[in-house]
Amino acid sequence: MKVHGIKxxxxxxxxxxxxxxxxxxxxxxxxxxxGKSHLMxxxxxxxxxxEPKLKRPSHVDKPLRLKEKLSAVFMPDKGEIGRLVxxxxxxxxxxIQLDLGDWTSxxxxxxxxxxxxxxxxxxLPKRSIFIPSREALSMFDGFIAAYDAQKLSFDxxxxxxxxxxxAKPLRGRRAEAIASLLKPLEGLLGxxxxxxxxxxxxxxxxxLIEAHLLAEGFRKIAGLAHLIGNGSLMKNGxxxxxxxxxxxxxxLVTRIANALRTLAHGGVQVFIATHDYLLSHExxxxxEYQTKPKAPTRFFAFHRRDSGPVSIQAGDxxxxxxxNPILEEFAAHYDRxxxxxxxxxxEAEGGRQ
Amino acid sequence: xxxTLDVEHLRxxxxxAWTVVKYDDTAEYACIRDQTEAKGxxxxxxxxxxxxxxxxxxxxxxxxxxxRIENTPRIxxxxxxxxxxxxVRDTVAGVIGARRxxxxxxxxxRFTGALRRRRDEVRVVLWLERDRPPxxxxxxxxxxxxxxxxTELSVLADTLKARSGWLTARTLVVDQDTGLEGVTATNxxxxxxx
Numbered sequence: 376m377k378v379h380g381i382k383x384x385x386x387x388x389x390x391x392x393x394x395x396x397x398x399x400x401x402x403x404x405x406x407x408x409x410g411k412s413h414l415m416x417x418x419x420x421x422x423x424x425x426e427p428k429l430k431r432p433s434h435v436d437k438p439l440r441l442k443e444k445l446s447a448v449f450m451p452d453k454g455e456i457g458r459l460v461x462x463x464x465x466x467x468x469x470x471i472q473l474d475l476g477d478w479t480s481x482x483x484x485x486x487x488x489x490x491x492x493x494x495x496x497x498x499l500p501k502r503s504i505f506i507p508s509r510e511a512l513s514m515f516d517g518f519i520a521a522y523d524a525q526k527l528s529f530d531x532x533x534x535x536x537x538x539x540x541x542a543k544p545l546r547g548r549r550a551e552a553i554a555s556l557l558k559p560l561e562g563l564l565g566x567x568x569x570x571x572x573x574x575x576x577x578x579x580x581x582x583l584i585e586a587h588l589l590a591e592g593f594r595k596i597a598g599l600a601h602l603i604g605n606g607s608l609m610k611n612g613x614x615x616x617x618x619x620x621x622x623x624x625x626x627l628v629t630r631i632a633n634a635l636r637t638l639a640h641g642g643v644q645v646f647i648a649t650h651d652y653l654l655s656h657e658x659x660x661x662x663e664y665q666t667k668p669k670a671p672t673r674f675f676a677f678h679r680r681d682s683g684p685v686s687i688q689a690g691d692x693x694x695x696x697x698x699n700p701i702l703e704e705f706a707a708h709y710d711r712x713x714x715x716x717x718x719x720x721x722e723a724e725g726g727r728q
Numbered sequence: 729x730x731x732t733l734d735v736e737h738l739r740x741x742x743x744x745a746w747t748v749v750k751y752d753d754t755a756e757y758a759c760i761r762d763q764t765e766a767k768g769x770x771x772x773x774x775x776x777x778x779x780x781x782x783x784x785x786x787x788x789x790x791x792x793x794x795x796r797i798e799n800t801p802r803i804x805x806x807x808x809x810x811x812x813x814x815x816v817r818d819t820v821a822g823v824i825g826a827r828r829x830x831x832x833x834x835x836x837x838r839f840t841g842a843l844r845r846r847r848d849e850v851r852v853v854l855w856l857e858r859d860r861p862p863x864x865x866x867x868x869x870x871x872x873x874x875x876x877x878x879t880e881l882s883v884l885a886d887t888l889k890a891r892s893g894w895l896t897a898r899t900l901v902v903d904q905d906t907g908l909e910g911v912t913a914t915n916x917x918x919x920x921x922x
Contacts, residue, residue: 712900
């Protein structure tokens, strides 16, 4: 199962948006507060509550479970999910339609928190993983227990991620099946990721290295490797990753770009939100030159004109996007340098505002 | 009166604020080149930034249009930045030598004055023309390529800065799109052809 597209009406920063996704890699770019993370969290919540667990999820309590999930993932004030409806006076309703190929999933949500949720298909989604911008490996130790005891004010994506990280590594044939995904990441880390005594370590040539002693960028990679190694990221599953580039040096960013493409090539549908020039352009370059591993990719520019609603433009490469705030800022940097070079300090400072 | 100078496949027109010479065509450059194998930048120019302040420009022109494949590794690998920086170094020596030994007082006196006085400024410019992506595609695609080009020029300027810091921090890489104030560049016949 893949998410083919989504229609949003009056949700969060969006008034009316309809987009089609790539079955492989989907790259969201846009300035802050344009709804990139909200869209990822929304899709994650809808898919997550429908995941098959030990017991097939009851269709009766679906809306309630989605209500709780949205509240825990978005953390609106007092848990009021009606606040996710685009702000306007009077009664308002948001509607969301997730296109899952042969069928759809609908959500209607009023600003008074009345929610209807329909999953109109026979199939349930495979595992969804949401990786927030802050890495979770170093906070793993004791996080689940503390969260369960309601002692932590983190959104539930951190909890879900820690639960996914707590799973044991695959063995036997299943481990062999994911070896090709895992190997490049372990190569980067110089070892394998192990969970011992509730703490993560990297088993390298020189022995065990505590995750806490690794640079944050490496901890992110170790986390990703462990999720692959324990089967949390699987074929036909979903990965949502908010700002993969956060705290990574540029060398690792290019490796992460490659890892994302490898995952998408391996059948994981990937959604990322990024502000990074290097990451977004590495991914676009791979499409422009059709380099391996080939992964179908689509780029989405989130843009808000003045204080109006956010619009989303899609393209197969970055060059097809009219609004590219990352590139615009780099080009503006050149313009500022050009102005300063010419002694036009006021012009350069004006451009900075 | 404006000054028109041709370098590679580009015609540069400097407005009347500029005093500019095509340095590597001068007899003074030929002298230092023959004696020491020194290199030189293409253009040396001077403008008045204020009544008592001047800016000297050392401008190297590279027209890589039609030669992208051969030249991409030179640009990326820092070889180009080093070559330009060496030309800048040799040009400073050549200008000072010309002031001492040339039969002509100007423009060498004005150039050396600007090189010597700390209140004046030295600016190093690499004027780089590269192949542009095919013109097909809409306005947004052309805008995208222009923005991306600026980013690349900015990255290249950083590598050049790292080689020119001994003389000045004012280093810039430009092309016809971004240009320099008071300078118009147009293509000569044959531009972009291999």
